[in-house]
Amino acid sequence: MEYIVGVDIGTGSVKAVAVDLSGKSFETNQQHYSFQSPKPDYHEQDAEEIWLSFQKCLQETIHKIGHQPKAIGLSAAMHSLILVDDDGNALSRMITWADNRSAAIAKKLKNSNEGLAIYQATGTPIHAMSPLCKLLWLKENDQENFNNTHKFISIKEYIWFKLYAEFVVDYSIASCTGLFDLETLTWNAPALALAGIEPSRLSEPVPTDYCSHKALRNMTFLKQDIPIIIGASDGCLANLGCMAYQPGQSVMTIGTSGAVRIASKKPLPNAAAMTFSYILDKDTYICGGPINNGGITLQWWLTTHDDDNPGDQEFDAFFEQVQQTPAGSNGLLFLPYLTGERAPIWDSESCGTFFGVRLSHKNRHFSRALLEGICYAMKDVLEAVEVNTEPIKQIYISGGFVKSEVWVQMLADITGKELVIVQTDDASAIGAAFLAMKSLNLIHVYPKVAAGELEIFKPNPALRDHYLKNFAVFRKLYIDLKETMHEVYLLN
Numbered sequence: 399m400e401y402i403v404g405v406d407i408g409t410g411s412v413k414a415v416a417v418d419l420s421g422k423s424f425e426t427n428q429q430h431y432s433f434q435s436p437k438p439d440y441h442e443q444d445a446e447e448i449w450l451s452f453q454k455c456l457q458e459t460i461h462k463i464g465h466q467p468k469a470i471g472l473s474a475a476m477h478s479l480i481l482v483d484d485d486g487n488a489l490s491r492m493i494t495w496a497d498n499r500s501a502a503i504a505k506k507l508k509n510s511n512e513g514l515a516i517y518q519a520t521g522t523p524i525h526a527m528s529p530l531c532k533l534l535w536l537k538e539n540d541q542e543n544f545n546n547t548h549k550f551i552s553i554k555e556y557i558w559f560k561l562y563a564e565f566v567v568d569y570s571i572a573s574c575t576g577l578f579d580l581e582t583l584t585w586n587a588p589a590l591a592l593a594g595i596e597p598s599r600l601s602e603p604v605p606t607d608y609c610s611h612k613a614l615r616n617m618t619f620l621k622q623d624i625p626i627i628i629g630a631s632d633g634c635l636a637n638l639g640c641m642a643y644q645p646g647q648s649v650m651t652i653g654t655s656g657a658v659r660i661a662s663k664k665p666l667p668n669a670a671a672m673t674f675s676y677i678l679d680k681d682t683y684i685c686g687g688p689i690n691n692g693g694i695t696l697q698w699w700l701t702t703h704d705d706d707n708p709g710d711q712e713f714d715a716f717f718e719q720v721q722q723t724p725a726g727s728n729g730l731l732f733l734p735y736l737t738g739e740r741a742p743i744w745d746s747e748s749c750g751t752f753f754g755v756r757l758s759h760k761n762r763h764f765s766r767a768l769l770e771g772i773c774y775a776m777k778d779v780l781e782a783v784e785v786n787t788e789p790i791k792q793i794y795i796s797g798g799f800v801k802s803e804v805w806v807q808m809l810a811d812i813t814g815k816e817l818v819i820v821q822t823d824d825a826s827a828i829g830a831a832f833l834a835m836k837s838l839n840l841i842h843v844y845p846k847v848a849a850g851e852l853e854i855f856k857p858n859p860a861l862r863d864h865y866l867k868n869f870a871v872f873r874k875l876y877i878d879l880k881e882t883m884h885e886v887y888l889l890n
Contacts, residue, residue: 402840403459404639404831405452406473406632406824407553409433409494409654412451413824414459416467417831421845423823425463429455434491438890439498442491445480445556452557457619466621471834472629473826474554476574476676477527481536481547486559489543493532496690498738500526500535501746507531508744514669516589521665521675521683522576525744530576533593547599554628555601561617561626562610567601570630573677578603580665580675580683606630606679607837627834633657633688634678635829640794640820641847643682648783648790650776650809650817651825652692652799658741658779659686660787671742671782679833685786687741687779691734691750692772693798698736699768703761713802716765721804723766725811725861729754730763731872732771733879739775742782743876747887753875769805773812774872780813792816796825803855810855812865819853 399418406413410433416425429451434442460466477495480488493499507513508524522528529550536544551559552575555567572578572585577593577600579586585597608628614620629635637649637659648660660666665675666685673687700708700716731753738746752764784790793815799805800819810817835841 400468401463402469402471402831402834403456403467404471404473404827404829404834405456406635406827406830407448407452407475407557408632408826409475409496412448412455413827414455415823415827415831416459416463417828419835419840421832423828425459426823427455427459427462433494437499439501441494441496441498443494445488445492445553448492448553449557449560453617460619466624468840469625469627469834469838471627471830471832472554472557473632473635473830474552474571474629476571476631476633477529478553479529479532480551480553480556481543482549482551482556482559484548486556486563486565488556489547492553495527496737497532498526498746500531501738503534503538504528504531505746507534508672512588512592516576516586516592517669517672518667519579519581519586520573520576520589521580521667522574523672523674523740523744524576525672525740526746527740528574528576530589530593533595537594549599549601550595551601558628561614562612563615564610564612565601566604566608566610566628568606568608568628568630569603569677570606570634572603574631574674580677604628606677606833609837625834625838627830627837629830629833630678631676632826633659633686634676634684635833636796636825637661637684637829638678638832638844639825639827639829640796641845642794643678643844646788646790648793649825650780650793650795651797652772652776653797654692654694655688655690656692656772656776656797657686657688658776658783659684660783660790662787666783666786668782668785671779671785672744673741673782686783689772689775689779690737690740691775695734695736695750695768695772699765717802717804719762720766720769723762726864726868727763727767727770728759729756730759730767731868731875732764732767733872733875734768734771734775741779745880745883747884748876748880749883749886751875751879769808770812770868771872773809774869776809777813777869778873790815792818794818794820806855807858810857811861812869814857814862816857817855820847
């Protein structure tokens with residue numbers, strides 16, 4: 399059987415999914431890796447460890463199947479930054495999207511006319527997650543490494559250099575750096591001038607269907623002439639993997655973090671909520687907003703109250719407890735900003751808050767309020783995205799949360815939208831496989847969802863007014879507590 403492998407280079411692991419030419423996934427593999435936080439707000443990873451995991455994941459997937467794929471497509475997490483020499487060797491650990499050390503710089507830039515102009519040109523929110531803000535921090539605080547760096551690259555560029563000894567970056571990854579002009583498809587001169595670098599210190603931008611003609615290196619288990627398609631970012635490819643790539647089709651993902659994304663023929667800027675506009679391919683932008691606190695919030699809750707390493711049993715008990723608790727958590731509300739928040743508030747100094755606590759509240763109310771808080775945060779982003787689009791009626795969903803029916807139903811009830819599960823394997827890796835198939839003319843159009851494949855969760859109309867009232871209070875809480883949150887942040 400002929401097949402394509404899509405590989406997603408994520409924050410916590412590399413995932414490979416084998417997809418046949420009809421678009422069906424049939425084999426998966428995953429390799430996890432660690433991160434380091436040597437100082438508060440730092441989030442770093444070893445790029446070489448990720449490279450080794452990439453090789454192992456791909457090799458084991460092919461070994462399980464027993465024969466070589468026709469091609470490989472790549473997906474990768476956004477906003478990473480690696481400083482490398484001219485041989486592609488990392489000069490320090492990779493700074494990930496979750497790194498917050500440049501928060502003060504981002505806050506100042508975000509509130510300036512210069513920052514607004516860069517956002518409008520690049521489609522990337524002004525936030526500590528972006529490589530632009532990371533570069534500004536390095537220029538001010540680590541000048542020796544900044545000056546000695548040959549190229550500033552992402553994790554996908556690092557792996558691509560290992561494969562082909564060339565520094566190139568796909569338009570999709572480039573479009574989420576804060577340094578790339580969406581109109582000209584070139585590096586943005588004002589952003590580069592602000593960062594203090596020349597275009598030569600960045601990789602050459604290429605389309606997302608790019609395939610190198612150079613000799614493949616370091617991968618002896620692969621056919622040397624196998625086409626590897628550079629692909630796009632994980633968020634854009636999650637939409638494609640969920641088969642939601644037509645204008646107006648939306649995807650919600652909740653994994654460690656979360657995001658709301660909609661396909662569009664053009665960028666959809668929203669300066670107030672600073673939603674993003676990233677490139678999928680020559681015809682499609684993926685626009686939306688991310689939240690910081692998805693599954694990481696649930697993980698925190700369980701490790702704090704039950705077990706340092708919760709397993710299936712602890713998660714099942716949690717969701718059973720939530721299922722048995724009435725909607726609204728008896729008036730208890732939770733702001734899930736444990737690691738600050740991105741869209742739509744973009745406030746690295748915000749914090750998590752339980753509000754409305756009374757003697758009548760039990761542990762089960764806190765558990766349900768925690769999940770409801772994550773869902774309210776997703777609804778907050780969804781409404782910001784809908785400002786520039788027609789109302790969204792149906793949303794495709796992906797990420798680890800789809801394994802919990804109670805969580806999915808809660809999100810449907812709170813957003814008031816129909817939620818659709820297409821397939822549960824990694825959507826970004828599947829999207830990378832789809833893009834590779836179309837790039838090589840193995841298919842002429844991306845796969846579409848067959849009606850019989852849909853698992854649909856419809857909102858409960860009886861809960862609509864109740865959740866709308868709670869959501870209004872949820873939004874007002876952040877406004878009322880913002881100043882106090884910032885005061886608390888300075889105490890740490």
